[in-house]
Amino acid sequence: MITRVTHVTVYVRNDEEALAFFTQKLGFKKKMDSPMGPGGPRWITVTPAGQSDFEVTLFNPSTWFKGEEAKLASEQIGKQAMIILESDDIEADHRALQAAGVSLDGGVRDLPWGRDLVFRDLYGNRYNLVQSKQG
Incomplete structure (x- = not known):
């Protein structure tokens, strides 16, 4: 298996x-x-x-x-499936990605299960950075 x-x-x-x-x-x-x-x-x-x-x-x-x-x-x-990455401090990661000039698809979103942020690599592939709610 x-x-x-x-x-x-x-x-x-x-x-x-x-x-x-x-x-x-x-x-x-x-x-x-x-x-x-x-x-x-x-x-x-x-x-x-x-x-x-x-x-x-x-x-x-x-x-x-x-x-x-x-x-x-x-x-x-640039057309590949989205990869999901985990964050333990999405606000700090958001600031770091912005400072590094990474292309962001909007800002941090608050969702029922936690928070997320979508960004793109230099070829346009999308990545979803997520931080789940604690507890």
Whole structure:
């Protein structure tokens, strides 16, 4: 049986700019950056600062695939399913994201179950930052 999720893949256009976005603007930690052959793709993963057992794979389809497969995968950049992230202080995270110049889809929302904030990465993929009510 499936016991846990270890990685989620985000398609990116440029390895370096994606790595910089996740580490410098979102505060993720680089876990892996390994070349997969001479002049070829890189295996790049980042983790949220407080969760080293879960990795986001920054995957550049133009370096991994060729021809039609590369074209089709690259067309998915910025159109991927929303990833949900957890916050323990959504107001502080909101201020930090604003200060870092991250694109926000509005402000913090109060909802029956807690609070959330939607932001986008540099390619337009959406992320939902949530803080559940305590107790």
